[in-house]
Amino acid sequence: EAEVAQSPRYKITEKSQAVAFWCDPISGHATLYWYRQILGQGPELLVQFQDESVVDDSQLPKDRFSAERLKGVDSTLKIQPAELGDSAMYLCASSFRQARTEEAFFGQGTRLTVV
Amino acid sequence: AQKITQTQPGMFVQEKEAVTLDCTYDTSDPSYGLFWYKQPSSGEMIFLIYQGSYDQQNATEGRYSLNFQKARKSANLVISASQLGDSAMYFCAMREGQDSNYQLIWGAGTKLIIKP
Numbered sequence: 163e164a165e166v167a168q169s170p171r172y173k174i175t176e177k178s179q180a181v182a183f184w185c186d187p188i189s190g191h192a193t194l195y196w197y198r199q200i201l202g203q204g205p206e207l208l209v210q211f212q213d214e215s216v217v218d219d220s221q222l223p224k225d226r227f228s229a230e231r232l233k234g235v236d237s238t239l240k241i242q243p244a245e246l247g248d249s250a251m252y253l254c255a256s257s258f259r260q261a262r263t264e265e266a267f268f269g270q271g272t273r274l275t276v277v
Numbered sequence: 278a279q280k281i282t283q284t285q286p287g288m289f290v291q292e293k294e295a296v297t298l299d300c301t302y303d304t305s306d307p308s309y310g311l312f313w314y315k316q317p318s319s320g321e322m323i324f325l326i327y328q329g330s331y332d333q334q335n336a337t338e339g340r341y342s343l344n345f346q347k348a349r350k351s352a353n354l355v356i357s358a359s360q361l362g363d364s365a366m367y368f369c370a371m372r373e374g375q376d377s378n379y380q381l382i383w384g385a386g387t388k389l390i391i392k393p
Contacts, residue, residue: 195381204281204368204383205322217378251320260379262310262372263329268322 164188168254168269175276180242183272186235187256195266196229196239197253205253211237212260244276280304281369281384289390290359297344298354298387300369308374311352312381313343316366325367328352364391 167186175181187194192213197205208227210218214234222229226245231237241248251273255266282301290296302311313325328336328343336343344353356363369384 202386204370204385205381206383207380210378210380212378218380253320253322255322262308262374262379263327264310264372264379265312265324265327266322266381267324268314271320273320 164267166254166256166267166269168272170272171270172273173275175244175274177246177276178243180240181244181274182241183239183252183254183274185237185239185254185269187237187254188267191256191258191267192234193257193260193264193266194231194237195255195257196237197255199251199253199271201250208239217260241274244274246276249274249276280382281371283367283369283384283387285387286385287388287390289392292361292391292393293358296356296359296363296389298356298367298369298389300352300354300384302350302352302369302371304350304371304373306373306377310372311343311345312370312372313341313352313354314368314370315363316368316386318365322368326354359391361391361393364389 194211196208199205208222209229211231229239251271253271255268257264257266309330311328315323326338326341328345340357342355366386368386370381
């Protein structure tokens with residue numbers, strides 16, 4: 163069964179280091195999302211791609227976070243430098259298209275701990 | 278203002294009982310979609326059920342049904358015959374229309390614990 167692949171599952175990094183997460187959406191899904199989820203809260207959208215274009219990155223802390231989806235397929239989210247407050251679950255999701263009826267399919271997430 | 282409100286931070290329910298998880302929403306867009314997701318402790322988000330704003334009937338998927346009351350802007354999830362494996366966080370989410378890039382807007386979630 164098709165699924166969204168994310169790696170790594172877990173990452174521990176020291177404050178001020180760089181960290182990167184990778185996501186491979188379901189084949190054929192044009193829309194890709196990166197979310198950050200603090201424990202006990204709902205997901206917060208960081209960036210939304212339509213193919214290779216960013217359609218919304220208004221909540222992405224651009225001084226330290228960057229995201230790319232160069233060929234409109236897989237995507238990388240980078241944090242440099244990491245801060246203690248970045249400890250969270252980072253979820254990647256994809257959907258076939260941008261539409262109100264489209265469910266988003268999620269990967270298993272990357273649990274980041276910054277020490 | 279909160280667009281999705283889940284008023285129950287946590288719930289305990291006896292196994293085999295039915296449970297209702299509350300969700301109210303706020304939108305001026307006549308065209309929107311409502312979703313429920315389950316998030317077990319392992320972390321992945323699992324899609325459960327969808328309701329469109331123009332759908333005349335309440336959505337059902339197996340043991341899950343959605344009690345959609347459009348005038349009250351309410352979309353409660355009903356789980357019938359609860360099982361121990363239903364213990365998880367449950368999130369209500371909404372997609373509005375084109376102007377918002379069809380973003381998913383999320384509630385804060387309800388933690389459901391099923392007691393044996």
